[in-house]
Amino acid sequence: TQPLRRLESKSACPYCGTGCGVIIEHDGQHITGVRGDPDHPANFGQLCSKGNTLHLSSAGEDRARAPLQHRRDSEDWSPLAWPQALSRIARQWAEIIHTQGPQAVALYVSGQLSTEDYYVANKLAKGFIGTNHIDTNSRLCMASAVTGYKSSLGMDSVPCSYEDLDTADCLFIVGANVAYAHPILFRRIEAAKLRRPELRIIVADPRRTPTAAIADVFLPIQPGTDVALFHGMLHILIWEGLVNRAFIEAHTEGWEELKAQVQNYTPQWVAEICAIPVANLRAAALTFGQAPAALSLWCQGLNQSSHGTDKNVALINLHLATGQIGRAGAGPFSLTGQPNAMGGRETGGMPALLPGHREVVNPEHRAEIAALWGVERLHPQPGYTAVPLFQAMERGEIETVWIACTNPVLSMPDQTQVQRALEQCRLVILQDSYLHTETAAYADILLPAASWGEREAVVTNSERRITHLQVAVPAPGDALPDWVIFRDFAFALGAALDTLDHPLPSAKDASWTARARRMFDFTDSASIFLEYRECTRGRDLDITGLDFAVLDARGPQQWPYPQGAQAGQVRLYTDGVFPTPSGRARFRSPEYLGVAEEIDARYPLRLTTGRLRDQWHSMSRTGKVAALFTSDEEAFLEIHPDDARRFGLRADALAKIRSRRGSSILRVRLNADLQSGLVFAPMHFGRRYAPAALCNQLTLAAIDPLSGEPEFKHTAVRVEPM
């Protein structure tokens, strides 16, 4: 027998945006173990329960190993060879593009994709096909932070670093259960509090989550009232003389308008809106305002809202008014949900974006990317964001969709609409590593993708840090890296368009086949990275000084990292200059607006959804690890005991939860810490775990008008015993 080879490859955890470094232990064929990378600055060797069990979730019978086709009225899948599968899709896409135009096709991708995957998918959609209808499940996650940063600071750039957690004097955690959603960052916060008990922590959240346990000031605000909270805090800061007039005068604009507006947000009125004591509101404002360095952390509680952008800018206002930005321990720090949500933004993998933080609507930006890609022009209108995209499918306006590395039938709001949309499509392609996701039932063709540990790539975490992921083992069967599938499809589509005599935009290429070969001349991940890198030259996220060799030699680096740099940039805006036309950050003055769907006599409870500590998204990976079901075995509905009595529910019994869109059956869990009138359900569980427990049957598709992000955090529901 051959002695077992003991090999190690460096990678990053594929779950949350903390982006912890991991060392994959393997024998060249199988992943045998995993441990935290002691040299990675995101985690210094620590891993949470999900990261620690990564090796148990990699292989398995549920992995997709070959392209499969499927008749929608049958459970049977039949295998296809890669060339057959791609040319079948290409023929149908070419016919749709030829007869209906490129706007009739769409891609819906994922924050789980690598930067290279994102770059190639975006180039395929916008550069080769000519459709801007490419959105990502990051729309459900960080889109409001993107519009918030751009609106206030001029660019989608997180100005802070994890090391700011170690030096902040005040942490303002709002709409983020860091203890569950970013556990390693929470350990860092706990360590900072132990080391410096004088560190003040404010937590604002409708639920008393495990994160609230560390709070000095806890604000159990009503769902959706964050803008009022931030304006109320600013009102108090102005009244108490705790604003930084020198910073405001030197580095901002729009102050007088905001000041006049927040005059109306008196502590009494805000306390009433938020349903918190005035004293607690004052304590939060004074704690923030008196801190030498204040850092705010937020996540989906602000973003997943029909007013998510307003919430982001109102929080950033607090930092600008107090000069709490661009210094150690200070700044507005949006925590990204997924491992490469930021990489997707960088490569322009959203319908309004182009690579290098460029905008589709900006003619200069379009010209720059068209020149880099060697195409004549790019479509000037942003494509559909996720919710309107699925609505356009249902209307028949989009005839085919390519879904990559995400499970929208479980994760999108108003799931029955998503199901109708996919049923309406002429051809649904699903590219995934797993066979049995909820979305697979609606797919005509399933393409097997390589997964974590099986492909070389880079990803960017919440603090702008780029990590190089090495290959450890081969992908199972015929599974391929996502970028290879997109590249090979471009070749097949080029050939299919040539058979239809589809007109080329110019005589630059002899044929669509030649055009595809020229545009997708990628041989490996490094060749894509080098092309993408060129798109960042001279931009705020310039990484022209990075390549895989630099990342391997110096370790993961934060952008910007321009040519000649010796290290990435820890903090942005340290000079007080912002990337706006005037160089000043902008105070924004949104009014507080209520939630999209208010409670009433028929639907008297407020449902909020969120993550569990030990599960990830729709559980394709974490659902395979028995140890991760120890804390929470099944889906549940948390409800205050008084509300349970009021509606006749008993602990551990099943309850039916209804909204205006659908219903769900969940086991009742009593929680006296939950405010009365609020109920909570985890987002993860799909049909494989509980056929009737899908919480997104209930949620609504109301979206933020600027970010397009849906309001997952508030749905009016009623409950009844089963």
Ligand code: SF4
């Ligand atoms: Fe780190 Fe997040 Fe992975 Fe946990 S889930 S190991 S915190 S990246």
